[in-house]
Amino acid sequence: MPLFHVTASTPGEYLAVLPHIISYHPHEQLVIVYEHRHHTQSCLLLQLPLDDEHAALAHVRAATARDDFDSCHLVGYGPRTLVDPAFHAVVPALAAHLQPAGIYRVHDGRYHTYTADGAEHDTAGQPLPEAPPAVAAAVAHGWAPARSRQDLLSQFAPTTGRERHISDYMGLIAALELSASIPPDPADRYRPMPAAAVTVTRAELATTLDTWQQTGQLDDKHVTRLALAVHITQVRDEVIGRLAAAFVADDYHHISVERSMWLTVMRRVHLTLITPPANLYALAAWMMGDYVHASEALNHALRCDPSSTMAKLVMNLVDSTASPDPIVPPMASSPEETRAAQGKATPSWVEPFEIAIERMLDTFSWEDLVAAGRLVPTCEAQTELEPPITTAEPADNGCHGPRHG
Numbered sequence: 173m174p175l176f177h178v179t180a181s182t183p184g185e186y187l188a189v190l191p192h193i194i195s196y197h198p199h200e201q202l203v204i205v206y207e208h209r210h211h212t213q214s215c216l217l218l219q220l221p222l223d224d225e226h227a228a229l230a231h232v233r234a235a236t237a238r239d240d241f242d243s244c245h246l247v248g249y250g251p252r253t254l255v256d257p258a259f260h261a262v263v264p265a266l267a268a269h270l271q272p273a274g275i276y277r278v279h280d281g282r283y284h285t286y287t288a289d290g291a292e293h294d295t296a297g298q299p300l301p302e303a304p305p306a307v308a309a310a311v312a313h314g315w316a317p318a319r320s321r322q323d324l325l326s327q328f329a330p331t332t333g334r335e336r337h338i339s340d341y342m343g344l345i346a347a348l349e350l351s352a353s354i355p356p357d358p359a360d361r362y363r364p365m366p367a368a369a370v371t372v373t374r375a376e377l378a379t380t381l382d383t384w385q386q387t388g389q390l391d392d393k394h395v396t397r398l399a400l401a402v403h404i405t406q407v408r409d410e411v412i413g414r415l416a417a418a419f420v421a422d423d424y425h426h427i428s429v430e431r432s433m434w435l436t437v438m439r440r441v442h443l444t445l446i447t448p449p450a451n452l453y454a455l456a457a458w459m460m461g462d463y464v465h466a467s468e469a470l471n472h473a474l475r476c477d478p479s480s481t482m483a484k485l486v487m488n489l490v491d492s493t494a495s496p497d498p499i500v501p502p503m504a505s506s507p508e509e510t511r512a513a514q515g516k517a518t519p520s521w522v523e524p525f526e527i528a529i530e531r532m533l534d535t536f537s538w539e540d541l542v543a544a545g546r547l548v549p550t551c552e553a554q555t556e557l558e559p560p561i562t563t564a565e566p567a568d569n570g571c572h573g574p575r576h577g
Contacts, residue, residue, distance in 0.1 A: 178309045185304040187276060187283050190247060192310035195464040196318035198249040202258050204232065204266070205245040206493065207273070213241060214463055214493035220254050222261060229265045235493050236269045246275045252292065255279075259290035324464070328472055331440055341544065342392035343442045344536055347529050348548045350376070350397055357519070366517040369525060373401035374507075377410070384433045395437050399445040402452060403528040406514050406521055408482075411452055413505035419459050419496065420504045431456035438472065444531045447477040454486050459496050466490045 178193075180186035190205070191197045194215050204216040216235050222228045236244070244266065248255030255277045266272055275286035282297035301307075318324040331339060354364040354372050376397045384390055390398070402408040411430070418426040434453035438446055450473035457466035467490050473483040489499070505513070533541060 180306040189306040191317040192315040196324040200250040203247045206241040243273045248277045263290040339392040343396035346393035346396040369522040377401045399441040402448040403524045416503035447473045451482045
């Protein structure tokens with residue numbers, strides 16, 4: 173998917189714009205930039221020193237062996253004592269498939285050129301240019317790097333304090349309202365009717381997307397309803413089909429808008445509901461070539477649900493630096509096409525939705541559940557609330573695994 177091009181004409185300009193490409197300013201890291209016909213395809217980042225050199229080199233060899241890379245640049249960030257040993261280990265691993273087009277070390281605002289075998293050639297170094305044209309172009313297109321990887325991680329941090337308390341409580345009300353709006357299955361009045369659940373959650377998805385596209389804002393109830401909607405795989409697949417269709421049409425704006433929405437949902441939704449929104453954010457980031465943000469979002473997803481099949485699948489694509497170009501087009505479809513292919517709703521469709529609500533409710537006290545239920549008249553009318561036998565405690569990371577028993 174061609175988004176836009178930033179051209180660097182000198183090594184200094186290339187190194188000045190590189191943090192904009194990888195989303196943050198590296199510190200004590202080794203960066204391998206893989207290219208095809210002088211266009212950056214992906215980046216592999218390794219923390220220095222290489223504590224597990226064998227595993228690091230295996231990762232380098234696997235990434236370098238791809239047929240769609242024809243060159244690379246190797247950049248180390250830090251002092252010689254830290255970077256040079258890594259160069260001496262990595263350069264031979266790269267040389268089996270690619271000859272680096274350039275090897276550089278960046279430290280204290282200067283860059284140093286190395287020879288093809290990883291030996292420093294320019295001891296004094298050159299100052300990094302402060303505002304070359306490539307950096308100006310990257311900033312104009314929204315490529316603003318975080319100051320560090322820690323700052324990058326903070327972009328995914330859940331809200332805290334009073335804001336978190338309010339959003340969780342409003343999310344509880346939204347979950348009860350959503351549940352109460354779905355008629356029960358005639359065969360089992362304690363379970364939602366599958367067709368009705370899918371219809372209601374699809375409507376919630378459409379309404380919330382429209383609200384975000386028009387205003388760029390979501391209230392706490394919208395956040396929860398949207399997260400719950402995409403727990404139903406068939407509803408989530410509509411989002412994937414629409415993102416893939418935008419990819420095929422080179423509609424970068426649409427993917428960017430949805431990506432920012434899923435990030436907002438990730439940060440504000442109840443911690444037990446993070447995984448599906450995080451997966452969709454990661455998918456959108458991967459489609460845009462942003463492997464770093466995709467990887468961090470997937471780490472969040474897998475911490476909350478280590479069994480998430482979609483998170484593992486997208487993580488494999490990101491870890492292998494797979495290009496979306498041959499993979500995404502077959503997934504493209506309109507909502508109507510997706511629904512036609514799915515067929516009639518069955519009870520198994522809504523099981524993830526039911527489990528998600530149960531996991532969320534289990535983190536609240538009985539008093540909170542009763543108080544919230546009183547604010548949802550239809551909930552009192554349709555649901556028989558019974559005091560819990562035991563009180564579930566949230567996991568240390570705020571996320572719950574699948575329920576058992």
